[in-house]
Each structure stands twice: as C-alpha cells, then as structure tokens.
Amino acid sequence: MNHPANLAAVKIALPDELLSALQNLLEDRCSIAQAVRAHHGTDESSYDPMLPDAVVFAQTTDEVAAIVKLCHHYGVPVIPYGAGSSLEGHILALRGGISLDLSQMNKMVAVHPEDLTATVQAGVTRKQLNLEIRDTGLFFPIDPGADATLGGMSATRASGTNAVRYGTMRENVLALTVVTADGRIIKTGSRAKKSSAGYDLTRLFVGSEGTLGIITEVTVKLYPLPEAISAAVCSFPGNSEAVNCVIQTIQMGVPVARVEFLDANGVRAINAHDKLTLPEKPLLLFEFHGSEQGVREQAEIVQEIAAANGAGDFEWATRPEDRSRLWAARHNAYFALLQLRPGARSISTDCCVPISRLAECISETQLDCENHHILYSIIGHVGDGNFHVLMLVDPSNPQEVAVAEEVNQRMVTRAIAMDGTCTGEHGVGIHKMGFLIEEHGAGAIHMMRMLKHAFDPKNILNPGKIIAWDEA
Amino acid sequence: MNHPANLAAVKIALPDELLSALQNLLEDRCSIAQAVRAHHGTDESSYDPMLPDAVVFAQTTDEVAAIVKLCHHYGVPVIPYGAGSSLEGHILALRGGISLDLSQMNKMVAVHPEDLTATVQAGVTRKQLNLEIRDTGLFFPIDPGADATLGGMSATRASGTNAVRYGTMRENVLALTVVTADGRIIKTGSRAKKSSAGYDLTRLFVGSEGTLGIITEVTVKLYPLPEAISAAVCSFPGNSEAVNCVIQTIQMGVPVARVEFLDANGVRAINAHDKLTLPEKPLLLFEFHGSEQGVREQAEIVQEIAAANGAGDFEWATRPEDRSRLWAARHNAYFALLQLRPGARSISTDCCVPISRLAECISETQLDCENHHILYSIIGHVGDGNFHVLMLVDPSNPQEVAVAEEVNQRMVTRAIAMDGTCTGEHGVGIHKMGFLIEEHGAGAIHMMRMLKHAFDPKNILNPGKIIAWDEA
Numbered sequence: 001m002n003h004p005a006n007l008a009a010v011k012i013a014l015p016d017e018l019l020s021a022l023q024n025l026l027e028d029r030c031s032i033a034q035a036v037r038a039h040h041g042t043d044e045s046s047y048d049p050m051l052p053d054a055v056v057f058a059q060t061t062d063e064v065a066a067i068v069k070l071c072h073h074y075g076v077p078v079i080p081y082g083a084g085s086s087l088e089g090h091i092l093a094l095r096g097g098i099s100l101d102l103s104q105m106n107k108m109v110a111v112h113p114e115d116l117t118a119t120v121q122a123g124v125t126r127k128q129l130n131l132e133i134r135d136t137g138l139f140f141p142i143d144p145g146a147d148a149t150l151g152g153m154s155a156t157r158a159s160g161t162n163a164v165r166y167g168t169m170r171e172n173v174l175a176l177t178v179v180t181a182d183g184r185i186i187k188t189g190s191r192a193k194k195s196s197a198g199y200d201l202t203r204l205f206v207g208s209e210g211t212l213g214i215i216t217e218v219t220v221k222l223y224p225l226p227e228a229i230s231a232a233v234c235s236f237p238g239n240s241e242a243v244n245c246v247i248q249t250i251q252m253g254v255p256v257a258r259v260e261f262l263d264a265n266g267v268r269a270i271n272a273h274d275k276l277t278l279p280e281k282p283l284l285l286f287e288f289h290g291s292e293q294g295v296r297e298q299a300e301i302v303q304e305i306a307a308a309n310g311a312g313d314f315e316w317a318t319r320p321e322d323r324s325r326l327w328a329a330r331h332n333a334y335f336a337l338l339q340l341r342p343g344a345r346s347i348s349t350d351c352c353v354p355i356s357r358l359a360e361c362i363s364e365t366q367l368d369c370e371n372h373h374i375l376y377s378i379i380g381h382v383g384d385g386n387f388h389v390l391m392l393v394d395p396s397n398p399q400e401v402a403v404a405e406e407v408n409q410r411m412v413t414r415a416i417a418m419d420g421t422c423t424g425e426h427g428v429g430i431h432k433m434g435f436l437i438e439e440h441g442a443g444a445i446h447m448m449r450m451l452k453h454a455f456d457p458k459n460i461l462n463p464g465k466i467i468a469w470d471e472a
Numbered sequence: 473m474n475h476p477a478n479l480a481a482v483k484i485a486l487p488d489e490l491l492s493a494l495q496n497l498l499e500d501r502c503s504i505a506q507a508v509r510a511h512h513g514t515d516e517s518s519y520d521p522m523l524p525d526a527v528v529f530a531q532t533t534d535e536v537a538a539i540v541k542l543c544h545h546y547g548v549p550v551i552p553y554g555a556g557s558s559l560e561g562h563i564l565a566l567r568g569g570i571s572l573d574l575s576q577m578n579k580m581v582a583v584h585p586e587d588l589t590a591t592v593q594a595g596v597t598r599k600q601l602n603l604e605i606r607d608t609g610l611f612f613p614i615d616p617g618a619d620a621t622l623g624g625m626s627a628t629r630a631s632g633t634n635a636v637r638y639g640t641m642r643e644n645v646l647a648l649t650v651v652t653a654d655g656r657i658i659k660t661g662s663r664a665k666k667s668s669a670g671y672d673l674t675r676l677f678v679g680s681e682g683t684l685g686i687i688t689e690v691t692v693k694l695y696p697l698p699e700a701i702s703a704a705v706c707s708f709p710g711n712s713e714a715v716n717c718v719i720q721t722i723q724m725g726v727p728v729a730r731v732e733f734l735d736a737n738g739v740r741a742i743n744a745h746d747k748l749t750l751p752e753k754p755l756l757l758f759e760f761h762g763s764e765q766g767v768r769e770q771a772e773i774v775q776e777i778a779a780a781n782g783a784g785d786f787e788w789a790t791r792p793e794d795r796s797r798l799w800a801a802r803h804n805a806y807f808a809l810l811q812l813r814p815g816a817r818s819i820s821t822d823c824c825v826p827i828s829r830l831a832e833c834i835s836e837t838q839l840d841c842e843n844h845h846i847l848y849s850i851i852g853h854v855g856d857g858n859f860h861v862l863m864l865v866d867p868s869n870p871q872e873v874a875v876a877e878e879v880n881q882r883m884v885t886r887a888i889a890m891d892g893t894c895t896g897e898h899g900v901g902i903h904k905m906g907f908l909i910e911e912h913g914a915g916a917i918h919m920m921r922m923l924k925h926a927f928d929p930k931n932i933l934n935p936g937k938i939i940a941w942d943e944a
Contacts, residue, residue, distance in 0.1 A: 203675035224725035253696035454926035
C-alpha cells in the first residue's frame, strides 16, 4: 500500500555476465524464479513488495565474499536476507539487485560453555541456538518475538522481552565476521569480555542493517539458566496505572527479567487467538529470574508496587508449560491483533523514551489514536521505556493509511522531544529515514553518511536504507 | 626512557597566527609556558615526555568547536587532555600541536534521577560525579582506579573494578556531545535506554582515544545504591587456586560486584604502603551488592568455591570505612609497587582473555617474568578475564627495559592466541599499535584506517595514536 516515492528508486539492470558468474559459483543456489524473488522482496512492513533481480543462497563466508566481490565489480546492489521478519522495509530491493539469503548458513561454529560464549553462522535462529545449547545449562536471552536469525538480529540491533535484564544485541554480541563491500573478510573482535583495542567495529556493524558490510558469523554471550524462574500476569484499571507500576519497579532497581505491557485491545486479541481468559484490561506480564529466594524477593517488591497502583492479584505461572503458553500468547499478539479486523494490515511502529516519560508518551499516543478513530493496540517492552503501536488499517484506503502514518509521525516527534529515540528495536529501514534526521540532526547524519561512503564507496550494500546517499 | 622512533614524529610548526587567534579567543587560558607544556606532555606511560607547543583550557563545547576549527584551518594537531592518567602514551604530543585541556569543563549538565541518567561536561571526574549525586540514592559504578574524567574514561573505553557486574564505559555511556575534526558539534544519541536508530556513533567515539572527535559532554547510566554491600578478602595458597576460584564463580553466574586479584608481591606492596597486615599470599578481594539476603547468598556460594580451592577464611569488611580502606589500598597498588624498588619505573600492561583461559595465561606470564628475573606483580580485574602486569625496571638500563617489553610482547601474543585482546581497558595509545594489527588483522585495521580518514581527513585529531595514517 506504500511506495517510498521520495527515494528515487533508480533500478540497476542485472548484467548477464554477473548472473552467469553467480550461477557458475552457486549452481542451483542462484534463482531468478518469480516466486523466490517475490518471497525475498516481501517483508512484514506495510510497503508493497519490491523484488530483487535474483536470489542467491550462500553456505559459507567465503561464498559470501565471492558473491559480494562479483556484485562490487558490477556495481550491483546486495541485500542480505535472514528470516525476512524485519518491519521497516529493510530487505526490500529498492534498486533491484541480488538478495543474499543467509538462512542456509545455519551451522554452529563453536560453543564455549566454560566461557559463556557461542559462535554461530549468521543464519542460525535464536530458537535453534537455544536448542543447540540446551545441554550446557546456558541460554541466549535475546528474544525479539520472531524466530529471527542471529545475523539479522545483529544487523537490526534487536532486543525484545528480555532486554530489560540482559541488554540488547548491542550488549550481547562479542564479535562478528563481516564481508566488506569489496569482498574482504574481517573479524571485528575477540571472545574477551571487554576490550579497549581500537575502534569498536563490532558495535558499528551491529545495527547497520546490511549497509556497511554483510555479517556472516556472530559470537554472542550466553547466560547460566537461572536457578528459579517464575512468571505472573496482573491486570490494572488503566494504562497509566500499569505503566506507573513499571516505572517505579525500574526506578527501584528491581532486576526483573521481563516486564511486558498489553493494553485492553491487546489482551482481547490474545484471548481470542490463544483461547485465554485474561481480564480485558491493561495487563503486565512479569518474569523473574534468580535464586529461589531472590525471585521471591523481587516478586514481593513488585506486588507491593502493583497493589499501590490499583492492580488486581498476581496470577502465577511457575510451571514451564504455563510460562511457555503465556509468552507464546504475548509473541502472537501481532498476528492476534490482525484478526481483530479481517483484511487489515498493521502499521507497526516503535519508539523508546527515558523511563520517567513513558506514561506521558503512551497516554498522549493513545489519545491521538482515539481522536482519529483508529483500531489500535499499544504493547511493549515497557521496562526499557520501549513500546509499539499497531494500527490496523485497510490497505486499500489511502486516507486511513495516511491518518495512521500521521499518528506515527506525531508519536516519533513526541518521543524525540522527550529525549527518546524514533526506534527502540525495529531499526530504520526505509520507513524511519526521515525520523532519523529529526532525531540526530544534520551534523550526526553527516558523520553517518561519511561512514557509509567510506565503507561502501560504490553504494552496493543494501542501498537506500538508513540514510540517503547524498545530502538532502 | 622510551621513544617511539618507529613513528615518524614529524613536528608541525605552530603558526604565529594560530597562536594569536587562540590567545584572542581564550586570553590567559592559552599558555606556552614550559611548565604547563611539560605537564601536558607527560603521562603515566613509560615514554619520555613529548611536549605540545601550546596548551589551551576550554570551558564550553562552543569553545572547543572554535579551537578545533582554528587547528583544522591551520592543519595543526589537537590532543584532548583530561586528568592525564592514561597509561599507553595517549596524550603525548608526537607531532607537537595543541593540548586541549578539558578539566575546566567540570559542570554537571543535568541529573535525571527518575531516569537513572546524568549528563556531565567531559572534565567532570568520576569521584566528582558521585559526590554531586550523593543525595539521589544513585551511584556511577565505573572505577578505573585513577580519578579520571568522564571524557577521558569514555575516550579510552575505561572499566576497572566494578565492570564485572556493571559493564564498562561501552555499556554505560548513553550519548555523547562531540566536536568533529572540522569543528561541528554533534550529539550521538538520546537518553533512551536502547535504540536502533542508525549507526552507533556513541560506541564509535567511546574508545577512539581522541582520534575521531573531541568528547565534550557525556550522558551515563546511574544505578540505585544497593540495599546491602559487603566486602571480604581471602588468601589462597597459590595464584592458580585464586584464579580458579574466580573462574568457577563467574561460570556459576554469581553476580559479584567486584573481584580483584593481587599476587603475593602486590599484597606485600600494599601492606607496606597502607599499613595493612594481610597474609603475603595471593589474595582475592570481593564485593557483593544486593538485598541483605541476596548478598548473603552470593557470599555463601563464593565461600564454598573458595574453600574448595584451598582458601583461608573470608575476612569481612561490612562497615563503609573498612571497605574504603580496602579499596583505597587496592587502588594504591600501582604506587605501592613502585616503592618496592626506589627509582624504578613501571612498565604496566594489561590484557584480557576468555575466562576459561585466565589461569593458564596468568601462570605462563608469571613464569616468563620469573625466568627473566623481573621484579613484577600481577593484579587484575579477574572476573572479566582482565589482568595487569607491572614490571619494575631501572629506566636508565635499556637492557632491563627491553627484557620487560619482550615479556609484554609475549603476554599479548599469548592473550591473542587464546582469543583474547591486547588491552582490556588501558587502550592502544602509542604503545600497543603494533599489537592492534596482530590482534585484528590487516582487513579490520584497513577498516579502522578508513574510518580515521573519513572522520579526520587532515589527521589533526591526536595523530599517530591507535593506527598509523598510512598502510604499513
């Protein structure tokens, strides 16, 4: 329903010689089939599909290097593709070119339980990683909902439900193997827990959305499985009571592992979708990790704070299967919400503000949605000050789409004015390029552009994402 | 005693016009006095002093921008200077130029206790920050020993004793104000706890040692003061028993706030310097933060692990004054050690390895020191896999210096072979430039060089540090 007309989508022709060279290199792992191209040119954003000219499936870092070298030679765009679960238009082939699918790079490279680290190929998903290490007593906490690949999660600086306790990909990636624009293979770090050895290339590629290099291997931190885990849900009379409970919990320094907010619409949707019977009121989902005693202590403090904010009783889920059911429902919220309005698509957005401004930011956004008669839900990783707005619109109704985009615009402007950010975890892609300038200002954008020019002088790496090539 | 002869120290003449312009701008805050230049051309490294041609004292970001613009115009080096406590030659004026002293930029910009953040000018020191926020119930944990400035700590990606629990400057800086090489003022982030909004400029300037921009303001995370704090020391029969105790503590996921190692020489030195009576055996210093019960639980687990490794009893310091005395002694270890050999200087180095390799890395380094009859001490932030070697040498004896440098060389090579890093927290400066190449390889160094060229095309920002301007 959307086309980024403002981004001059100059189509690069795919030279026959490049296609032949790729076919020679990869044989049946190079495809120009319409269905394959369509699959790789469609994401979870509200944009219409934009197809690459060909799709290649790499299995090793060396193959990625060879593919990128060829594309570099011919000046053809390369767009890395993991699970295709990104939300802001990251994988759309604005200018055509090659979609480089890394999902077959799904091997574990090394697990070092004694150092609490694992190195995986970029196509390993977070669920696969946790399955592979299930016998070590360790786990990888970062959980953006979708079963994304570690490469994609690194590239978008993903976070999700556990970030309030364990940090985001920014804090949990130790090192990367990256293929640069001219096809060199570099390693950005060691397995040391900390380092002051030169520029932080790791953090530079984390969040670069495929525009500075192609991530082919990821080394992440692992954590000992907590001795005790318990989860609880708790309903509140209104959004602001729930959010104030979270604010006070964070300000007191309670190390909650997860604290998720769903508004009444969100609860209604997951009740219907997952056959739950939660009260259709604003809800917080908590998870506590620690020793038996530690978990009890945390829960007691939070229950007191919740009660002081008018909450109902905690409903506990201590058995693993109950917890899984709860978190599955939370993760299904996006799809559950879509079913509230058959045929609708969701304009999904996220922002993140300093914790003290969260209640205000959410309530003003809620009011804006209501004033404009949008069917919406606000859900979020509120412990970080991060929340999502999902607005259900009829994709064939440009008026509805425009109204929702205006709500999004005002939400972002509001978050930035509160010293927050235009995206807490979705990334910039195409959708938030304008907001990036609003947030960072011309000077910082200029530095980002110099970075892009230095690392990718021919503009072949996921071109047209994050920042425009030229000054506006 | 050392001169980096390998770095062609081409001296840039200071143009009279530049000096006049700086004097007009800053009046008596621009000095060419020999004593002032000598002070700013001397650091805690083993290098001979290298003096800047002039020293300027800035008080605002706008002044820094004006100074850098002038230096940019004349192509004259600018070297940011905080507390002068860096250890690897960071502030030495290899090519002359201007030392830009930020210590008068010591104002608090904003404290947001409700968001657990503070923004300070770059010249505020960590002790000053903690004093300024003492009424908020919050604290800033990063503690590299020296009372360094927040700007300097950001620039060297500092860490220290609390990093095992709270992370390093990498994890604790939310945003920076930076003056770029051409004198623009940029902000690199917001106060949101997380963000996926574009390239991570914050992490790029953290650890860039003044070579990519001049940090003028720093926004950091704060933490609620723990409900309970307790500290204990514990002696071990040998280094490897102490280190194994640490390894097992970390592998079990015990959230110790501090765990510091001192070898027997280190203990001997602080006993003499601080009038303590600790057993002159390898020692661990622990600090536990949490609830009363949480601290007890942590301490119990660690005591069991220590006992299994042949440790003596824990000696507790629960009163704040006892803890202060203990940590003061730990922080004085460097100066205490110097007194073990009057007239000596210390060649101090640090490295960091994955935790499982720590015992091996320390014992091989110890053996190397002993085989070469060096008076040395190994101390460190062992919970992170990070340790220091201090070698006391006669600065007038080139043979001794050379032997110590060779030990350092082998230690770094050993750490890198264990998938560790050539510096955990001191930074690269001049001293570790060769090791940086060894650690990262030509490809990654090439990317770092492209970064430097993009951000500082005239090579005026602390030139000759971290990486050489040209390919070797």
